[in-house]
Amino acid sequence: MDSQTQPDGTLTFDECWELLANDTVGRLAVVVDGHPEIFPINYVVHRRSIAFRTAGVTKLWSALSERPAALEIDGYDPHTEEAWSVVLRGDxxxxxxxxxxxxxxxxxxxxxxxxxxxxxxxLSARALTGRRFKVNRPDVWATRAQDRRRASFE
Known part of the structure; x- marks a missing residue:
């Protein structure tokens, strides 16, 4: 566990930004016609915000409307057997x-x-949250071959 991470696994603001900066792909959630839509995007962190490019249509329409959106990233480290998740909500x-x-x-x-x-x-942040947690050890015989947790045992 990182020295800044809280005992309950809550990530600090800086840890969240570091994870965002070290990743490249996230899931962007926007509301379209009254219901949520989720799009994979590749992005960069620029001036403590998320920047991405699009051809238009839904993501551009949402941006032009200055609508709320959220970005979620997550990961797993087989060496530490820890998973993490970061959610940025904003405009x-x-x-x-x-x-x-x-x-x-x-x-x-x-x-x-x-x-x-x-x-x-x-996507400018109004709220940024994250957490890190130990994952259950997989039952190597019953766990799907694609499960990333298996990497720490093979």
Whole structure:
């Protein structure tokens, strides 16, 4: 357990940002036509916010409407047998300033999916939470081969 992590597994604000900065893919949740939608996005951390690019449609519409959104990332370390999860909740907005776009690009933000992704979106944090926890040891005989927990035993 990290020296900053609370005994109950709660991550500090800085630990959450560090995990966000060290990851590249998250799940963006937005409300569309009154119901939640979730999209995988690749992103970078820029000025303590999340920046990503999109072709438009749903994610751009949400950003133009400055609607609330959430981003979730999680992971598992087979060496420590710990999992973690970080959730950022906030508001989206379109990045208009070319200097900000250039700064985001310099951080390596490049779309994974083919096609033009000319719209830059920022998700600014209103709330940031995370936790780390020990996972149960897998029953190697009964656990699916794809279960990441098995890596610590094989």
């Amino acid at each position: 989206t907005q379109v990045i208009e300033d070319q200097a900000d776009k250039d700064a985001v690009d310099s951080l390596g933000l490049e779309p994974w999916q083919p096609g033009e992704k000319a719209n830059y979106i920022r």
